[in-house]
Amino acid sequence: MIEVSPPASDSLQALAALLDLSRRARQAASARELGFLLVNDSHGLASYRQAALWLADEGVHTLSGLVQVESNAPYALWLSQLCRHLSASELDAMRALTAADVPPELAQHWTEWWPAHALWLALPLDTAPSNNPREVGAGLLLVRDAPWPVPTQTLLREWADTWWHAFRAVHRPRVGSLQGFMKRIKSVFKRHPGRSWWRQPAWRWSVLAVAVMALPVRLTVMAPGELVPGHPVVVRAPLDGVVDVFHVQPNQSVKKDQPLFGFDEALIQSRLAIAAQTLATAETEYRQTSQQALTDAKFRPQLSVLTGKIEEKRTEVDFLNNQLTRARVLAPQDGVALFDDPTEWIGRPVAVGERIMRIAAPQDTEVEAWLSLADAIALPPGAPVNLYLNASPLFAVSATLRYMAHDAVQRPDGSYAYRVRAALQAPTAHRVGLKGTAKLNGAWVPLVYWVLRRPLASVRSALGI
Numbered sequence: 001m002i003e004v005s006p007p008a009s010d011s012l013q014a015l016a017a018l019l020d021l022s023r024r025a026r027q028a029a030s031a032r033e034l035g036f037l038l039v040n041d042s043h044g045l046a047s048y049r050q051a052a053l054w055l056a057d058e059g060v061h062t063l064s065g066l067v068q069v070e071s072n073a074p075y076a077l078w079l080s081q082l083c084r085h086l087s088a089s090e091l092d093a094m095r096a097l098t099a100a101d102v103p104p105e106l107a108q109h110w111t112e113w114w115p116a117h118a119l120w121l122a123l124p125l126d127t128a129p130s131n132n133p134r135e136v137g138a139g140l141l142l143v144r145d146a147p148w149p150v151p152t153q154t155l156l157r158e159w160a161d162t163w164w165h166a167f168r169a170v171h172r173p174r175v176g177s178l179q180g181f182m183k184r185i186k187s188v189f190k191r192h193p194g195r196s197w198w199r200q201p202a203w204r205w206s207v208l209a210v211a212v213m214a215l216p217v218r219l220t221v222m223a224p225g226e227l228v229p230g231h232p233v234v235v236r237a238p239l240d241g242v243v244d245v246f247h248v249q250p251n252q253s254v255k256k257d258q259p260l261f262g263f264d265e266a267l268i269q270s271r272l273a274i275a276a277q278t279l280a281t282a283e284t285e286y287r288q289t290s291q292q293a294l295t296d297a298k299f300r301p302q303l304s305v306l307t308g309k310i311e312e313k314r315t316e317v318d319f320l321n322n323q324l325t326r327a328r329v330l331a332p333q334d335g336v337a338l339f340d341d342p343t344e345w346i347g348r349p350v351a352v353g354e355r356i357m358r359i360a361a362p363q364d365t366e367v368e369a370w371l372s373l374a375d376a377i378a379l380p381p382g383a384p385v386n387l388y389l390n391a392s393p394l395f396a397v398s399a400t401l402r403y404m405a406h407d408a409v410q411r412p413d414g415s416y417a418y419r420v421r422a423a424l425q426a427p428t429a430h431r432v433g434l435k436g437t438a439k440l441n442g443a444w445v446p447l448v449y450w451v452l453r454r455p456l457a458s459v460r461s462a463l464g465i
Contacts, residue, residue, distance in 0.1 A: 017044035018159055025166040034167045035062030038140065038160075045159055046152045048144040049115055054083035055138045056125075075113055079141075082106050086120050087136035093122040094157045096148045115145045121157060123164040138164065213448035218441045220450075221377055223420065225369035225387050225438030227397070227430055229360030230423070233333055235260060237350040238326040241267070246342035251431070254331045254359065261345070261356065263327040272320040279313035286310055335359040338432065363427050367399045369438035370417035374457065377442045379404050385422040389436035398425045401440070 021041060028034045039051035039062050051064040059080045060069050069076055082102060095101075097118045099110035118141055125137035140160050142148075241263040248260055286306040293300045331337075339345075339357030350356065367387045379401055386396040399422035408416040420440065 014045060014155055018155060018162075020044070021159055022162045025163050028166060028170070031167060031170055032062075034163065034170065038062070038163050038167075039064040042142070042156070042159065045155050046142070046148075048119075048142045050143050052079055052083075052141045053138065054080065054087075054141065056087060056136060061138075078106070078109050078113065083139050083141065087122060087139055093124070094153055095120050096153065114143045117145065117147050118143045119148045119153060119156065121160045123160060138167075213446065213451075215447045216444045217447050217450050219377055219443055219445045219453075221371065221375035221440050221442070223369040223371045223375065223417075223438050223440060224435070225367055225420075226435040227365055227387070227389075227428070227432050228368040229338065229358060229432055230364040230366040232338065232358035232360040232364070233335070234355055235329060235332070235357045235359060237352055237354045237356055238329065239263065239323055240350070240352050241327065242347060242349050243345045243356070244347075246346065248337045249342065250337065250339055252337050253362070254335060254337050256331055256333050258331045260329045260331055260337065261342075262329065265324060265327050268320060268324050268327060272317065272324060275313060275316045275320055279310065279317055282306065282310045282313050329356075331359060333359055333361075335361050336432075360432065365424055365428060365432055366402070367397065367420075367422040367424065367438060369420040369422070369440065370411060371404070371420050371440065372415065372417050373408060374454070376408075376418055377440075379420070379440055379442055384441040385420075386439045386441075387422075387436050388439065389430060389434045391434050391436075392430065393436075396439075397428050397430065399423055400425060 021037070021044065024037055024041070025034060028037060035053050039053055042048075042051060052060060053062040055061045059071060060076045060083075063069050063076075071077075085102065085106065086097075097120055098116060099107040102110070121140040121142075122136045123138040123140065140156075142156070244262050244264040246261045248254055248258070254260065286303070286309075289302050289306055293303060336359070337357055338360055345356065367385055369385070369387075381401055381403065383401040385399045385401055387399065388396050402421045402423045404421075405419040408418050411417055420438070422438075
């Protein structure tokens with residue numbers, strides 16, 4: 001049969017319809033709008049009874065004449081099986097089909113759903129030529145009663161390629177499940193036959209991943225920290241007693257020899273009065289005995305005993321005077337008094353040597369951090385330390401590591417940690433006692449080690465290797 005070419009006016013109309021559809025495809029704002037345009041408005045290029053858009057990762061996406069596709073309907077399930085078969089078969093990217101061209105289990109429902117003739121247009125995932133689609137990402141099926149002429153197929157092929165380009169620009173596969181996410185990952189690393197090995201996405205992504213993981217970064221750890229006095233003078237209880245009064249308030253500036261606090265002196269003064277009276281009695285007895293010894297020699301041996309008694313009582317009086325002086329504690333140097341609420345100390349018995357307060361110079365401030373056992377990385381002296389205070393999280397207090405303790409000590413919460421001290425690089429306006437998070441910077445390591453250090457340590461601890 002000799003095929004008659006369509007008149008020139010029909011060809012111009014078809015070309016104008018193709019250009020109009022291409023323009024509308026470029027202006028479409030969503031994948032749903034593009035799908036509706038393909039299956040419903042392609043009538044301007046060729047007449048058909050029904051059209052279906054099938055996506056490899058979603059199934060039947062759009063059907064002509066329907067607003068929404070019911071994916072579990074028998075027709076949609078059969079159509080998905082047919083499109084999956086056509087995409088997996090070694091067929092041309094564009095082919096006219098009948099029921100005889102599909103397997104019997106699919107052909108038996110052909111007459112139930114469709115007319116005699118169908119046109120399959122495969123849409124490739126990559127930019128391969130149309131006659132060699134490589135891996136099919138989607139497909140368009142058009143069915144009608146009459147056969148498909150070759151010029152009509154060529155026109156629909158051109159329209160499908162233009163539409164597919166616009167669709168891939170706005171459509172992204174749904175990632176609503178693990179399977180969808182894995183498909184997205186596979187699409188990124190999918191191999192493209194015909195390309196050189198160094199142009200394969202998997203190779204390029206692998207090289208990029210290795211390069212990124214090899215980037216040198218600072219090995220950093222985080223630890224709770226605070227501002228503490230650098231070299232404070234600790235004021236301890238000079239004697240056993242009860243704190244009676246405080247002459248200063250917390251964080252108050254004090255001068256050297258300024259009274260800080262005092263103990264209850266009533267007991268000391270009573271003991272001092274008794275000791276002084278006993279000393280006076282011993283001295284009176286000594287004078288009487290010395291006068292008697294002038295006339296009676298038997299009193300002379302008692303003089304040495306009385307002399308020792310006097311010295312003993314005099315020593316006791318001196319000791320109590322000293323205790324009375326020490327009960328009034330003075331500031332050993334200029335600075336700021338650091339201690340808790342005075343009302344917590346007043347009336348409280350303390351033992352000799354118990355710490356009551358500290359006197360720190362105003363600018364003598366350091367950073368103290370507590371590094372957990374799992375984060376005890378190698379930190380050389382002078383390593384950078386940044387303290388992000390809770391009261392001022394946007395501005396870090398910069399310091400350099402002064403020392404890190406060799407032995408871990410138990411913290412109030414029961415955990416063990418290493419004490420870290422860092423000297424400030426510049427004076428800060430923040431007061432002592434503010435807490436925050438300290439960032440300690442160690443050596444330069446590859447990014448992969450920075451990422452996997454803690455997981456690998458956990459795995460080794462769990463497996464014992």
